[in-house]
Amino acid sequence: MNGAIVERFGAVVAGIVVAVVSFYSLYKDWHAVGVENNVFKLMLFLLGVGAILAILAGLNVIGFTAS
Amino acid sequence: MTAATLAHDAHGDVDQLYIETRELRLQGFLLFLISDCVLFSSFIFAYLYMRNSGQGWPPPGIHRLDVPFAAWNSVVLFGSGATMHYALENFKHGHWMRYMIFLLATIVLGAGFLAGQGYEYTHLIYGEHVTWAGSGIFGASFFTLTGMHGLHVFIGVCYLTVLVLQSSAGVYTRGKYFGITAGTLYWHFVDVIWVVLFSIFYLI
Numbered sequence: 200m201n202g203a204i205v206e207r208f209g210a211v212v213a214g215i216v217v218a219v220v221s222f223y224s225l226y227k228d229w230h231a232v233g234v235e236n237n238v239f240k241l242m243l244f245l246l247g248v249g250a251i252l253a254i255l256a257g258l259n260v261i262g263f264t265a266s
Numbered sequence: 267m268t269a270a271t272l273a274h275d276a277h278g279d280v281d282q283l284y285i286e287t288r289e290l291r292l293q294g295f296l297l298f299l300i301s302d303c304v305l306f307s308s309f310i311f312a313y314l315y316m317r318n319s320g321q322g323w324p325p326p327g328i329h330r331l332d333v334p335f336a337a338w339n340s341v342v343l344f345g346s347g348a349t350m351h352y353a354l355e356n357f358k359h360g361h362w363m364r365y366m367i368f369l370l371a372t373i374v375l376g377a378g379f380l381a382g383q384g385y386e387y388t389h390l391i392y393g394e395h396v397t398w399a400g401s402g403i404f405g406a407s408f409f410t411l412t413g414m415h416g417l418h419v420f421i422g423v424c425y426l427t428v429l430v431l432q433s434s435a436g437v438y439t440r441g442k443y444f445g446i447t448a449g450t451l452y453w454h455f456v457d458v459i460w461v462v463l464f465s466i467f468y469l470i
Contacts, residue, residue: 210337242454249461
């Protein structure tokens, strides 16, 4: 199997796990108050966005190699 | 008053001081992260300006970067952000063993990301002959920004290793764990910076 396909598959599967975990944690902590928790919420949201970007890159939807 | 009572009182004062200064510590640490954000922003905007001033990107003679590998390596780093978040949550809830497992997983994933970056650098330098000083703006900006980020990840891995040692020695308690909170904030920051770098170098 081509190495790039393995990398893409890994990126998509692991990316889905990370995105789900990030957004679930964000959902769970949504009502938490205080500066610290609000910063964590922002960070979790951006982490989830990053995971989605990695999924899309893995699926060849975005990135240099997208057709 | 006995020595034991004095020690207890001194300890109590320290705890009171800790509670009173907790918000200040947090604000100080957030200011540090903001200053680091400014540092990265200046490099990122300089890179974007130079990129848009040139004749196409990447410059002629340089191959495009390996997106599938970068996507996989990015997920490794983002995964470490999730494990670090769960390490903190488990510590807050008193699940010490789970906290240690998630903390160690974060260190392993962070080291894995650094190994992946090392592999990519080796491939670029020896395979593609792209270097920091000899490949124009592309090489200089790529190695400066990703290298600076890699240095932050390395410092984070060292910091988390210290956290493991301190936690094993019983330094942190359920009411006194700012070091772990700071470590989690720092690690999330490193993740978020990579979201930006991944986007500008590999996706657009």
